[in-house]
Amino acid sequence: MAQPVRRQDLRPMGASAPALVRVENVVKHFPVGFGTTVKAVDGVSFEIRQGETLGLVGESGCGKSTLGRLVAQLLPVTSGRVFLDDVELTRLRGEKLRQQRRELQIIFQDPFASLDPRMTVGDIIAEPLVNFRVMRGKKLNARVQELLRVVGLNPYFNNRYPHEFSGGQRQRIGIARALALNPRLIVCDEAISALDVSIQAQIVNLLEDLQREFRLTYLFIAHDLSVVRHISDRVMVMYLGKIVEIADSLEIYNRPKHPYTKALLSAIPVPDPRVQRGKRLIELTGEIPSPINPPSGCRFHTRCPIARLPTPCAEVEPQLEDKVRGHMAACHFSQEV
């Protein structure tokens, strides 16, 4: 297996790498009847740089999975634009969009529901290659076996069915399927959340190895900030359909610039009794407001420990802006965090 590496060594391209994906002012509203809509994603802009892992965290209902699907073109946007290189994906339809999908793959949370129980593992992994008529016959078989080997499974398992595998092994199958078409971006939507702790580490390491080997770019979505921070170069925090902060993963932990990020970080249990006992929890009061009717101004103002009410926090919506060297936050008082 590969030697331990530091993240910096993985990234010859570094922070200056060009954008692979650009998301501009993307909105996704789901109608829920009676003329009301759930504002799942409500105007977000960011870019994913070539070769990086961009982490996306937030609590349930914040819109992170919806955003992942919008990037992967599995859901149409309500408005806004998504670019892959210079191609505007959100304008493409039919066959042209289908061809672009080869570049965008997704790995899902539930390794039980995301594999067809009636297909063999070989057929599951071959399906993208067959769909796009990339190869067939002996060549296809060889490619499937190679993919199985790449994700650490026995290549002769191709005739088995998903139920014969454990959760961690199934997640490897899902990864092999995502790799089949040599995509450029893989969206990992809670890809390791359903796995046991010891298996999580195996899959995280595998994803890191594959990234280096195939120069992959990841959008890594999870609610577990410790895992996200570990795997990501940059971390993006969402709250109620908006991005509240984006920063380098070390920076965001050491110097969060949004009170929500700070509260989120303080809530994560650290597996160290001394640290954990000495920690001060920033308790958020109240509940997450409804995305049908989000609060005015800053959406976090109803729970924010440093909000100035009513003005500006309940009246003026803070923009996501560069605070220091690429550290973006959407808060009127980020210097006080």
Add this chain to the structure above:
Amino acid sequence: MAAPILRVRNLRTQFSTDQGPVTAVDNVSFDLYPGESLGIVGESGSGKSVTALSILRLVPDPGRTVGGSVLFHEQDLLQVSDEEIREIRGRDIAMIFQDPQSSLNPVLRTGFQIDEAMLAHKQATPRQARTRTIELLRRVRIPAAETRVRDFPHQLSGGMRQRAMIAMGLANSPAILIADEPTTALDVTVQAQILELLGDLNRELGTAIIMITHNMGVVAGLCSRVIVMYAGQIVEQGPVDQIFDQPQHPYTWSLLRSIPRVDAVRHERLRSIEGMAPDLLHPPAGCRFHPRCPFRIEKCLTDEPRLEEIHPGQFASCWVSMDRARAEMNANNLDDISPGAASGLKPGEIIP
């Protein structure tokens, strides 16, 4: 130290399957002291939840507790009559579960369900029960408890439902509260609030807590003592600080090193444990962790280790133990932690 309030001895619970019995809990013994908070950690299938269910005789079919004893106030809970155990459940030993959604009856008002916990044990008149329910809801920090008491479960958020479950658990001031992954379904910010609440209740009311979880961070924050389970058995137990600082069982040691920490200062590759937990239908001979253990020696393949006191209060069941692995096998500076890597007993050399 005071006498234990609960003594579990040689507990064995089996599930019968088409392919034979699966021993989910295998010879588990531990003590719980009054007012302490004890963590039981393990991965799925390690037997931590079944251990808790066995204590209260709640193991679902086809599971059966086939041996051992659970002593509570000098009576063996495994031997008392069905009526007696029903009285003890909820009155002396209460339990809260992972999913507060399915633990509450959706067609009954939340307050009524908490009243019921007291009425069932004839601990109060309906009027007294309602007063206490409101007091309990305040205690678990549900805002506007007087009105929330009339809410149906679906009107409460996930965190509030779990608070209501805790209120129900505390209704009869039990001596022991067993919490089975109570925060796993909740968001981290809500999880932190619930853990803080459990900690406060533990300190203020002196209720002993058994916290069952897969999350080492949760144990670090809440518990004073911890039991680590692997494949149905206890592999290590002891004071939390000692176990996190100087784990003695290679499983505990590897588990702690495989978790990414949010406060890590730089990126290091995770040291993952190779392989997966054994199939309990055919558990490996000798030590159950030997197929994944970097420190295994010949003896581990054949002889089952027993829990032994390695440091005062800290027990581990390992023929090698990490003290020796650190001294003789350079455990602290090991790059390769594949099975047998440190001891030199590689897979190829294992005689089948």
